[in-house]
Amino acid sequence: MLASSIVAILLGFALLVWSADRFVYGAAAIANNLGVSTMVIGITIVGFGTSAPEMLISVFAAIDGNPGLAIGNAIGSNIANITLILGVTALIIPLAIHSRTLQHEFPLLMGIMFLAWWLLQDGTLGRVDGIILGISLFAVMGWLIFDAMRARPDDPMREELEDEIPQELPTRKAVFWFIIGLAVLLASSKMLVWGAVNVAQMYGISDLVIGLTIVAIGTSLPELAASIMSAIKNEADLAVGNVIGSNIFNTLGVLALPALITPSQLEPETLTRDLPIMLGVTALLFLMAFGFGKTDRTINQFEGAILLICFIGYQGLIYVSVVR
Numbered sequence: 001m002l003a004s005s006i007v008a009i010l011l012g013f014a015l016l017v018w019s020a021d022r023f024v025y026g027a028a029a030i031a032n033n034l035g036v037s038t039m040v041i042g043i044t045i046v047g048f049g050t051s052a053p054e055m056l057i058s059v060f061a062a063i064d065g066n067p068g069l070a071i072g073n074a075i076g077s078n079i080a081n082i083t084l085i086l087g088v089t090a091l092i093i094p095l096a097i098h099s100r101t102l103q104h105e106f107p108l109l110m111g112i113m114f115l116a117w118w119l120l121q122d123g124t125l126g127r128v129d130g131i132i133l134g135i136s137l138f139a140v141m142g143w144l145i146f147d148a149m150r151a152r153p154d155d156p157m158r159e160e161l162e163d164e165i166p167q168e169l170p171t172r173k174a175v176f177w178f179i180i181g182l183a184v185l186l187a188s189s190k191m192l193v194w195g196a197v198n199v200a201q202m203y204g205i206s207d208l209v210i211g212l213t214i215v216a217i218g219t220s221l222p223e224l225a226a227s228i229m230s231a232i233k234n235e236a237d238l239a240v241g242n243v244i245g246s247n248i249f250n251t252l253g254v255l256a257l258p259a260l261i262t263p264s265q266l267e268p269e270t271l272t273r274d275l276p277i278m279l280g281v282t283a284l285l286f287l288m289a290f291g292f293g294k295t296d297r298t299i300n301q302f303e304g305a306i307l308l309i310c311f312i313g314y315q316g317l318i319y320v321s322v323v324r
Contacts, residue, residue: 005198012192013218015184016053020222023181024049029166029174040148041165042238044141047245050226053219054254056189061207062261066197070258071125071266072211073219074250075274078113079212080220081243081250082281083311089227089239090304097289097297099237104147105244106286108140113282116251117275123266130259137252192218208267209322212274213315240289240299247282269321281310 027045054077058070089095097103115136119129166174192215200210223246230239258264288303 001198002202005195005202008191008195009199009214009218012188012195013221015188016192016219017221017225019181019184019188020049020053021181021225022177023052023185025166025169026174026176026178026181029169030171030178032165032167033169033171033174037149040145042148042241042245044145046242047249050223050242050246051249051254052185053189053222054250055257056185057193057215057219058254058257059261060190060193061197061211062258064193064197065262066193066207067125067258067262067264068207068267069193069196069200069211069215071255071264071270072208072213072274073215074211074254075270075278076212076216077220077254078247078250078278079274079281079314080216080311081223081247082285083307083314084217085220085224085227086240086243086285086299087304087307087309087311088224089231090299090307091301092228093231093234093236094301095231095236095240095299095304097237097240097299099241102237102241102244103297105144105241105248106289108143109244109248110282110286112136112140112248112251113279116255117279120266120271120275123268123271124263125255125259125266126263127260130256130263133252133256133259137249137256140248140252205322206267208270208274209318213318273317273321277314281307284310 024046027049028041031041031045054073057073061067061069061073086095116133119132196210196215197207199205199214200207223242226242227239230236230242285299285307288299288307289297
């Protein structure tokens with residue numbers, strides 16, 4: 001059982017990375033062929049696509065009666081996106097933020113994090129919380145689309161997205177990759193949840209911890225790959241935008257799903273450890289980008305190292321809390 005569960009987790013992660021890329025590739029090409037603007041595709045399809053693994057895993061985990069796994073996945077992915085992904089990416093190349101649209105998203109993300117923290121302070125993730133988060137997601141996406149449509153033609157984010165979105169892919173092939181990507185996403189998400197829950201039960205580890213660690217890191221792999229590739233191609237705005245967009249979807253969408261499907265009580269550690277750390281690293285990222293008397297809005301390599309140390313420290317904190 002253990003061997004098959006580990007194989008399911010590893011194979012699930014590999015297929016998640018591949019299928020998420022194919023899903024976004026096909027969906028972006030379809031939207032581009034329909035004449036949807038580049039910025040709108042980036043805000044909606046690319047943002048949703050990078051969070052699709054987290055969303056599907058949350059759905060399957062909640063349906064199977066493991067809401068802790070879904071909650072841990074959402075919070076853990078947010079933390080990993082900032083500390084691991086941006087930490088590693090900033091070590092490769094300093095992340096200079098020039099896009100006006102992206103600059104607007106930073107304070108919005110902080111507000112969304114505080115909303116989630118406020119809703120969860122009663123120790124429950126209920127259907128009312130899910131409704132509020134879901135409505136907020138649609139409202140935020142509406143505002144982001146409106147803001148993106150007003151973006152200047154020379155916005156660096158627009159130029160970087162144009163290099164990433166398939167420009168000449170026939171609609172028939174785009175639909176094929178969209179369907180294949182979605183189908184494999186569904187299957188690999190189910191496979192990963194099955195393996196992760198089995199491992200948790202065999203070792204007596206809570207679903208929350210598995211969601212915060214193994215599953216959260218695994219579902220962040222598509223964002224890690226995308227951000228590193230963006231950094232290598234000197235597309236810093238896109239690298240940061242992938243993370244900011246993913247965290248917005250994670251907080252409003254991924255958390256809303258288990259709330260609506262299987263309302264549950266939160267484990268005490270979620271309130272005392274995980275949510276404060278999620279808020280803290282988000283605030284730290286905001287300060288790195290806009291604070292400390294900066295004028296260049298750049299996350300430099302030293303700051304990337306600090307983020308990566310935060311990731312290692314958080315994983316160590318979880319390990320200590322499990323083994324004690």
